[in-house]
Amino acid sequence: MKNFVQPGCTVTVTAPYALSPGDGCLVGILFGIACGAYLNGAVDAELQTEGVFDITALSTDVASGTVLVAAYWDNAAKRITTTSAGNTKVGVITKAKANGDTTARVRLNAAF
Numbered sequence: 867m868k869n870f871v872q873p874g875c876t877v878t879v880t881a882p883y884a885l886s887p888g889d890g891c892l893v894g895i896l897f898g899i900a901c902g903a904y905l906n907g908a909v910d911a912e913l914q915t916e917g918v919f920d921i922t923a924l925s926t927d928v929a930s931g932t933v934l935v936a937a938y939w940d941n942a943a944k945r946i947t948t949t950s951a952g953n954t955k956v957g958v959i960t961k962a963k964a965n966g967d968t969t970a971r972v973r974l975n976a977a978f
Contacts, residue, residue, distance in 0.1 A: 874915065876901060881911035890921050890956075892941045897956040897974065916974055918960060921946045923970035933962045937972045946970045 879893045885900035891913055898913025899921070921937075923946040937946050938953035947953055961971035 876912050876914050879911050881908040892939050918973045920969040921972050925966045925968050931962045935959055
């Protein structure tokens with residue numbers, strides 16, 4: 867197919883803030899995980915937009931034992947939450963989180 871560009875699992879964007887490898891990042895409505903370290907404004911930031919990742923979450927934010935519920939990105943705090951208000955849906959929590967854990971396991975939703 868001559869109009870095919872790429873599979874889209876990894877997308878190159880301009881970094882909206884400084885990123886370390888593995889950081890979650892929201893650009894417009896596209897969410898992904900940083901593939902490398904990028905400075906704020908870097909035009910070659912690559913985000914992985916599909917897969918299952920352990921993503922930063924406040925230890926008390928995602929209820930212990932919660933699984934197979936929507937995961938939202940809190941862009942102000944740069945973390946996963948189960949609170950939908952004011953946040954962007956990015957996937958589903960796939961593993962129960964123990965009290966005190968600072969990450970949540972999330973399967974990213976590549977499609978909207």
